[in-house]
Amino acid sequence: GENVEQHPSTLSVQEGDSAVIKCTYSDSASNYFPWYKQELGKGPQLIIDIRSNVGEKKDQRIAVTLNKTAKHFSLHITETQPEDSAVYFCAAITASKLTFGTGTRLQVTL
Amino acid sequence: EAGVVQSPRYKIIEKKQPVAFWCNPISGHNTLYWYRQNLGQGPELLIRYENEEAVDDSQLPKDRFSAERLKGVDSTLKIQPAELGDSAVYLCASSTQWEGYEQFFGPGTRLTVL
Secondary structure, three states: OOEEEEEEEEEEEEEEOOOOEEEOOOOOOEEEEEEEEEOOOOEEEEEEEEEEEOOEEEOOOOEEEOOOOOEEEEEEEEEOOOOOOEEEEEEEEEEOOOOOOOOOEEEEEE | OOOOOEEOOOEEOOOOOEEEEEEEOOOOOEEEEEEEEEOOOOOEEEEOOOOOOEOOOOOOOOOOOEEEEHHHHHHHEEOOOOOOHHEEEEEHHHHHHOOOOOEEEEEEEEEOOO
């Protein structure tokens, strides 16, 4: 089955700096890669996604890149704000099953 | 529009006791998922429903877990008997289609088995 690895497990940045989270996947058949943000006591919430026919997607301060050849994709958050502090999960879909990474705890300090 | 509703939000039981979780998906979403999220980990799929049919239950521990989705709307996940290792957050999600479409998650039920 699919295996998704995510790094780093924790990330601390100062407000205004950029944050980058990286993921790799194992199954070349994966074709959809969502990123979720999970705040304490809440369920994961989709923040951005990318499909395998696209290399990059941007939504305001958030961008995602996908390298199908290398089987890795990354989340970039620019101009980080305290409200960006949360746990972020990457995921990949293969054969209708969504497999999550282990999560990155992002802390944005003032 | 209301999101995915789950109840209870928290449950504490002793081992060997039964427990049930309830989920009401977003109106019109025909696909419903149950996930288990262990502490410090990502969610892991337990079962996926298309309307009232369980189309993927390969990760559901069938000796003690059961699920149903009567009438293709609400769903219940049951554990009987619960074990210490079942302590986790149980998340319900729904979507309009099952592949490549956004899954909307509920707040989860945090289960503690003593």
